[in-house]
Amino acid sequence: MPAITVIGAQWGDEGKGKVVDLLAEKAGVVVRFSGGDNAGHTIVNPFGKFALQLVPSGIFYPQTICIIANGVVINPAVLINEIDQLNRRGVDTARLFISDRAHLIMPYHVLLDGLEDKLRGSKAIGTTGKGIGPTFADKVARYGIRVGDLLDKEAFLERLQAILDYKNTILTRFYGVEPLSLDEIHTQYCQYAERLAPHIRETTLMIEEALNRDELVLLEGAQGTLLDTDFGTYPYTSSPSVAGQGCVGAGVGPTRINAVLGVFKAYCTRVGAGPFPTELKDKTGEFIREQAHEYGTVTGRPRSCGWFDAVAARFSSRVNGFTAAAVTRLDILDALPSLKVCVGYKLDGQTIDYFPGGIAALQRCQPVYEELPGWQNPTTHIRQYEQLPPQARQYISRLEELIACPVKLISVGPEREQTIRRMPII
Secondary structure: OOEEEEEEOOOOOOOHHHHHHHHHHHEEEEEEOOOOOOOOEEEEEOOEEEEEOOOOOOOOOOOOEEEEOOOOEEOHHHHHHHHHHHHHOOOOOOOEEEEOOOEEOOHHHHHHHHHHHHHOHHHOOOOOOOOHHHHHHHHHHOOOOEHHHHHOHHHHHHHHHHHHHHHHHHHHHHOOOOOOOHHHHHHHHHHHHHHHHHHEEOHHHHHHHHHHOOOEEEEEOOOOHHHOOOOOOOOOOOOOOOHHHHHHHHOOOHHHOOEEEEEEEOOEEEOOOOOOOOEOOOHHHHHHHHHHOOEOOOOOOEOEEEOEEHHHHHHHHHHHOOOEEEEEOHHHHOOOOEEEEEEEEEEOOEEEOOOOOOHHHHHHOEEEEEEEEOOOOOOOOOOOHHHOOHHHHHHHHHHHHHHOOOEEEEEOOOEOOOEEEOOOOO
16 A cells, blocks of 8 residues: 655645545554644544644544654643543544654743744734744754653753753843743653653654555645745745655655645635735635634634635645645635636736745735636535536636646535545545
8 A cells, every 4th residue: 555645735724634534544554744733633524523733633543553753843731632632532542653753842932932923023923822933943953852852751851951941041031031940841741751651652663564564654744835944935934844744754765655645725725924925805705714714723813815826836736746636625615606716926017927935026926817607506515526517627627737736636525525536546
């Protein structure tokens, strides 16, 4: 069986959780490889409705091993709470494992996240304030603490003391806030360690063994390509989130990946600050937001909504190497009499067909639209592609042409069965 990487192709919130939950029915292993608890994957299945933040979306299948891999940054309090909530609702989490190489979100990361964004003033990035960015920064700067460090209390204390001395200097001298307590943090995280120890593993071996057993392995991304720290709208970005990170963040060689599935919404959304060329600040945008309940899974913040941006989508397809696409939330467009797709940008008087890397240039871009007819018929009950209204099929076909990638899955509602499986992923 293959390894499939599932990637958000826009600014996150594309419906990756539903797609992974759907594909995980036949998977031996599902691996979350990026992001942190700033990601929310909403899933509706026979167990109910869930908003997962760290636990992989395959947790609902009894045969599937779920791994939080080394590329994820973990707030242990959030993870333990998520495990407890799943258990209370009848979901077994004994098959959940955590990489000993994953980095931990510490109390000073959360504190600094808020202080740093406040310091930016009008240039604030609009982070979730969960300490994600500072944790990734410490990972690169070699100030990180990893999950495996928790398993040796004395060594953990020594490392924590050295790092906390440095962090407290910043907190007290630069920001003028009270220092954090070494004893309190050490005690609290040792308690987390006792709870999580049965789940901690050298997870790259587990993934390798599953591949060697010819089991389906799903690599589940978080956020979206346009929030990637290299290819996204930097600095309004989150963490490494492109397909290449699937290999790095899970510990899987690139030759083991058989397919890369890009997940697109039938329109676009974005939460937080940063440029969004096709944003609709009108009644249509409000209609899409309310019809789709476009509010952040983690934060509850309203998402900006806009037309499908094929320029950004084509860029996303190129840097990820998508072999297949899934289009979600097609049903949200059912009532609209006409639709628009952005096929180019106007930049300083010239028409361009590429996604600018510079934030200043992207902020000046104005969308060039192509208009398509709406179908004004419900699609939530449809399970065969041929049964979609002709205008809906025309819309899907046009998206395929623009992103140069076949659309193989189409979602017409939040539940598992509200899916059109148009072609096999591989």
